Amino acid sequence: MTTITYPLSRIEGHARVVIDIHDDEVFRTDFQAMEMRGFSYYVQGIPAEQITVVVPRICGVCSTAHQVASVKALEDVFGVTPPPLAEEIREVLLLGQLIQNQATSLFIFTMPDRINAASIFEVAEPQKEKERQFSIAQAALRIRKIGTDMITLAGGQFIHPIKTTIGGVTSGIPREKADAMIKTIDSLLPVAQELVDIYWEMSMEMGDRIGSWGDDAPTYYLASTEADNFRLNSKRLRLMSPEGREVHNFSPHEFESYLQIEDSDYSYASSSSFQGEIMRANSLARINLANSMGTPKADTFLKRFVETFGRPAHAIMFFDLCRGIELVYALEKSRQMLEKDLEHGETEVGYTPRDGVGYGLVEAPRGPLIHHYQVEDGLIKNANFIIPTVHNMLAIRRALMVVAKRYVSAEGINSELERAVGRVVRAFDPCIACATK
């Protein structure tokens, strides 16, 4: 038996891929999370109201989603309804995170695969290519920074944000700061569109070179955005069948009836399924489940994607293309929202703590995220984090099996396998820190 281990880079956290081969036959592929964060254990016993400061630290990349989900779960326990203005500001915050995350995944994590480089910061000769790539990298970092600045604007902090608190948000967004952000978006939206187009072209070339966009079979899709409203501060989850029918629509309170979560012997991350069936979450799931984005330019990009690849679209590399649609959407949508008055009016309401059970749902960049708490005597008795990456774990393993079979034969192991493994994992943009509860 031969075991090949591929350490992974350009993903969030520590993970590796292990492929077991016997007699030229691939018989096992693992995607292993290498450390266990352990939050669901060590938040037990802490005062419930303090958990919102602790749980963003599950992950510095996804801290915004965790903070908002955490606050929503406690609002559910305490029976508090935040004012509408707070809900709007939280949406801007989540859009900021989507911009930051999709720009990172597209340009820092996956673009190097399309140009065969180790990173976007270093590109081999010729000089002309180098200069072009350098200007792409500069532009990409500027787009990414819009997301970071938007998180700061709506969340206070740029990582582990603090403005969202039980009952609302601590303060609004001042007009002058909103205007400055609108100005930045106006100047950089065309740049973002151009980058997404460049990315699309690079992906087409890569698809031709490899001869495949990913041969894996269709799966179920899970998202909490609505068909005609891409709100990330979401309320319900939807499940689409491999044929493209919406088969379930459920509230976070009911998640256990639909999502089965299991521990693994070979990874610190768990995996979830829909009644034993493989699911996919993240960008491709949201786009498959969307009728329209609701903003003009993003809708143009959506139309191109659907006309080119159909709906539902299933190939693994489509995840990356869908991130481009979402990046343009998030820039357009946040601009629209910042035009409203987010400074004046009630931003928060008071509350009285009580014991009970609560659920907080948001659509994180990687898919639906649920925080589920049980509060007893004012303390966290149990905390359960339903992590988007966990929904993709079975799909990642199977996709790895498909590429391993593609590149392992009686002639040997094709050297393309290592690159293919990286491309497949990065398409799912897994977050390992989050995935290990």
Add this chain to the structure above:
Amino acid sequence: MEQKKELPKFAVLQLSGCSGCEVSLLNAQEWIEDFDLVYMPLVVSSHKIPEDVEVLLVTGGVRTDEDIHNLAKGASRAKKVIAVGTCALSGGVAQVSETHPARDTYMLSSHRLRLPDMLPHAYPIDRFVPVDIYLPGCPPTPQLFMTALTNSENAKIASIVCQECGRQKLQDMRPTSITGMRSGVVLPDICLVNQGYVCVGTSTRGGCGALCTRPGHPCVGCRGPANPYLNKEPEFVLDNLRRVFTRMTDIPEGEINAVLESPWLSLFLDQFTDYTQDDSLPLRTKEKMI
């Protein structure tokens, strides 16, 4: 042929953490032109730290046997080691509720086939390797990263968070209980302690720009103790906070004590001070702190 200027080699080793420090570093884009980034798996496909690294940033705490190995190897190849973020300085958020019975369940659950084993504790990195500069924060801001990388000798850091906060401390606004978020109101421009919030900005190292307190969230102490409290026992820091609350509020002593000992603050406060209980660790002088 044009001679290319040799830039100092720069590596980022991530142990067990949340990647927040790396994300913050990416936001401080200026270093990209001053350094040759040779190792940072989050953004570069490289799996080995080269031999002659000028600066090694270490983020995350030591939580697995593999972390110890990677840290020792990385540090031996670098001229200068910078410990970045609360986890590298004190083990970090993984220490919350360390004494709770759930910790035992966690240890029992944290073994897997073919994978690194989790250690019973998250250790600061200077327990294993010498550290030249400490950069606390959860995460440190991009500006602080730039200071650590380019100007650590002449760094001018605000002594405490209050210096940069801009909220006014009032004599005649004395809360009688800790209402905190429950009130649903944060008045702008007035000190959060005056408003009944548990804010520990008075003892916490500045330099962060008071990012949390200015929009209305109390400081939770992520930058650790200010210079006068470095290497001091937990009681020393807590006494100082008690004095602040006694001077500025009419909150009963019992209520103040209860909240000062709560996990919210232990997330950072206890960790940085717990550190002083371990004799095997080197002292942290203020010259080494950013």
